[in-house]
Amino acid sequence: MHPQYYEAGDTLLQSGTVLPGVRLAYAVHGTLNAARDNGIVYPSHYAGTHDDNAWNIGPGRALDPEKYCIIVPNLLGNGVSTSPSCPPPGMASMDFPAVTMLDNIRLQHRLVTEVLGITRLALVTGHSMGAQQAFHWGALYPDMVERIAPFCGSARTSRHNFLFLEGIKAALTADAAWAGGHYAAPPVTGLRAFARVYAGWAWSQAWFRERLDMQVLGLPSLEAFLTHAWEPHFLSKDANDLLAMLSTWQGADISANTHYDGDFHQALAAIKAKAIVMPCRTDLYFPPEDSEIEVARMPDAELRIIPSIWGHMAGGGLNPADATFIDTALIDLLAR
Amino acid sequence: MHPQYYEAGDTLLQSGTVLPGVRLAYAVHGTLNAARDNGIVYPSHYAGTHDDNAWNIGPGRALDPEKYCIIVPNLLGNGVSTSPSCPPPGMASMDFPAVTMLDNIRLQHRLVTEVLGITRLALVTGHSMGAQQAFHWGALYPDMVERIAPFCGSARTSRHNFLFLEGIKAALTADAAWAGGHYAAPPVTGLRAFARVYAGWAWSQAWFRERLDMQVLGLPSLEAFLTHAWEPHFLSKDANDLLAMLSTWQGADISANTHYDGDFHQALAAIKAKAIVMPCRTDLYFPPEDSEIEVARMPDAELRIIPSIWGHMAGGGLNPADATFIDTALIDLLAR
Known part of the structure; x- marks a missing residue:
């Protein structure tokens, strides 16, 4: 699917640097209803694009474009949104500045509110770095996000x-x-x-x-x-x-911002969204223990461990059993 | 401790190549008794030497040099025994041939029998690649090895x-x-x-x-x-x-030889030694599941999982609780 582009212009990053001429590429599946309350954000994962999320979207699935308007933003740096490989005019690839999760989520928030006119999101979900973005949405915009469903990802990148x-x-x-x-x-x-x-x-x-x-x-x-x-x-x-x-991933932390000033527990407690958090039992870099710790601090979260030997790739859509597990959880969550 | 050297001479390797002028470096703690039945072999691990096993040897420990004669052979390639960095005269470093576990164990067997005059070993133990060598001793010389205690290692290098x-x-x-x-x-x-x-x-x-x-x-x-x-x-x-x-490690397999011809189950079943096999619960590359599978095929083996978050390094001697766990198991095994 060809993405659409949100021309966000010169953008002040969390680091204090201005990234000029920012383009946020995104795909949309389905249409907004009159109440504009059927929007879902499903951000891309590491080294992925909007196309890599398509397996999880379709008629009859939880993310049904006949019911929901599913917006799939591309991470800055992924080669489709503004990136070292497609930098702003005049910028060399190696001069691309460090971009944080907060920078990505703020940009997505502008797209969703200013361009699409959405004030409440039915769900934010995602795999891996997409899951991390879902956690960030929940912590940064708690009054706007009704549900989050992060799979194979954490609210903060662990030291390991x-x-x-x-x-x-x-x-x-x-x-x-x-x-x-x-x-x-x-x-x-x-x-x-x-x-x-x-x-x-x-x-x-x-x-x-x-x-x-x-x-x-x-x-x-x-x-x-x-x-x-x-x-x-x-x-x-x-x-x-x-x-x-990779730099964005390493720095991911829902409390690494002026809202929470590094207080991770406070940031988890601030997530009002109904949540189902789905680590995979055998994920080697987002192990279920980290999710268990995070869910315990979240006010309205369920831990639902994917019982799979696919490790981190349980969230990648290639294993039908895991895909069904995730789809079932999304259906359950959207019914709440 | 300065090692001793066994000058094994030109040695036919499993690959068919002759490695000339082979030197096997080894350390000895304690002395052989008159019956020559108190010998223990405790081979070095990856990137380690005889000195790296010293933490596990001493008066009052299971590996007590006042009771046992503990022989610590150095792996070929470790920089102390014949290695790329100290090759046979006339050989360039990068021409050092591939060496297998079988090559190492045969060489150690010659040292133990021909030089030291030992016909039965009370124990072979080791960490990591040292554990793999213990399994190989048990499978290749089942009538000579009374006990094996491999910790954080497997009888065959897994695909992962x-x-x-x-x-x-x-x-x-x-x-x-x-x-x-x-x-x-x-x-x-x-x-x-x-x-x-x-x-x-x-x-x-x-x-x-x-x-x-x-x-x-x-x-x-x-x-x-x-x-x-x-x-x-x-x-x-x-x-x-x-x-x-690393090449020796990747090829480690107690059945990769003419004795067993790739029949891994037969090789495990041939280990007559009393065994305590000690994976660490959280080891990421020698996970306990592999040990469980191997122990189930061994006639006289106990699985005793090290309950530690030290991962593979539970066998490295730095964590007192893990060192005590291993020492206790060795005492139990030597009493059988």
């Missing part, structure tokens, strides 16, 4: 998760061809290393024990899985885009 | 564990300074990347959630932990040594 991201970053930037971001041709060796390190984290130990990499994708070996499926996924991305989104 | 190792390998070799092994100066960027990727795997998510990196080591931040503790550990190692041991 941060470290996992340091690892993939170190693998990518170990390639001298990256050149501090000043590459002319893609740093292929670094992107391959990035992919190979990431592969160990994305699914669970049991997923590989059961050889689902071979069964699901029909590939003859682990090496084939890496070289024919996983590496091409990241080789198709821009290195500086990957690093920009 | 293999993938984790592919990741750290890719991070190291993404540095062009590695130059296919032909480096003159160490590939510092690659070694740092290797360390940063590895750091995410060595402890559990909970260990970082509890900030034990700061509490235990007295460091002010995660970044300080990486740059002042973890990176220097791997910067002190030789890159080709790390890759040689």
Whole structure:
């Protein structure tokens, strides 16, 4: 689907830097009703675009475009919204400034309110960094968000998760061809290393024990899985885009702003939305223990653990059982 | 402690290659008794030497040198035994051949039998790759090994564990300074990347959630932990040594030999030794599920899971509670 573009103009970032000529790309499935109360925001995840959320939207599903107006904004840095790979005119890729979750959510809020004229959202949901955005919406606009359903993501990037991201970053930037971001041709060796390190984290130990990499994708070996499926996924991305989104991810924290001034518990307690929080039992970087801790501090949240060996990728839509689990939870939540 | 050297001479490897002038470095704690039945083998782990096992040996401990003769052989490739960094005369570092677990165990067997005159071992124990060596001793010399106590290790490297190792390998070799092994100066960027990727795997998510990196080591931040503790550990190692041991690890499998011809279940069933197998509950690359599967196929094995958030490093000796847990199990096993 071709996205639409919200030309947000020069935008003051949380860091104090102005990012000029910001474009927020977004897709819309369905239409707003007369009361404008059927809007759902479903932001993109790391290294994904609006298209990567399409599996979870359709007639008969919870996110039914015949009932809801589902808005899918693209993360800054993802290569579709303003990004290192498509920077503002006159800006070099490596000069792209650090962007926070708050910057993304404020921008999405402007789109939703100023452009689309929505004052209450029925739901914000998302996978991974999309889940983190759902938590941020809930904490930053508590009176506007009726429900949140974050899956395989947290309200704050844990220290271990941060470290996992340091690892993939170190693998990518170990390639001298990256050149501090000043590459002319893609740093292929670094992107391959990035992919190979990431592969160990994305699914669970049991997923590989059961050889689902071979069964699901029909590939003859682990090496084939890496070289024919996983590496091409990241080789198709821009290195500086990957690093920009990674920086946003590492800093994600619903309390890292002047509203909450670092008081994480206060920020969780401020989320008025009805919530179903869905970690996967075997997620290696968003483990269910973090969700359990967060849900305990949220006033109206249910913890519903995805019982899957798909690890973080339980939220990726490839496993029908997990997709159904998430869809069922969304149906339950939207009925509340 | 200065090691002793067993000059094993030209050695036919499992691959069919002859590794000339092999030296096996080993340390001995205690003395053999007259019956020569108090020998214990406690091999080194990945990127470790005989010195890294010393914490687990001492008067009053299970591995008491006043009662036992504890032999600590160094893995081929670890920089003390014959390795890429100390190759046979005339061999270049990058020409060091692939060495298997079988190659190591056969060499250790020659040391133990031909040099030390031992025909039965009271115990073989070890951490991580040391645990893998204990499993190999049990499967390859079932009539010679009375007991095995592998901790934080498996009888066969799992597919997920293999993938984790592919990741750290890719991070190291993404540095062009590695130059296919032909480096003159160490590939510092690659070694740092290797360390940063590895750091995410060595402890559990909970260990970082509890900030034990700061509490235990007295460091002010995660970044300080990486740059002042973890990176220097791997910067002190030789890159080709790390890759040689990694290759041995990836191929570890007690049935990958002519004795068992790939029949893993048969190899597990052949282990006559009394065994206590100790995975750590939160180990990310030797998870307890793999140990459970292996123990179920072993005739005389007990599964005793280390109840720790120290992950793989529960077997490293730094956490007193885990060290006591392991010591207690060794005392129990040696009393059987």
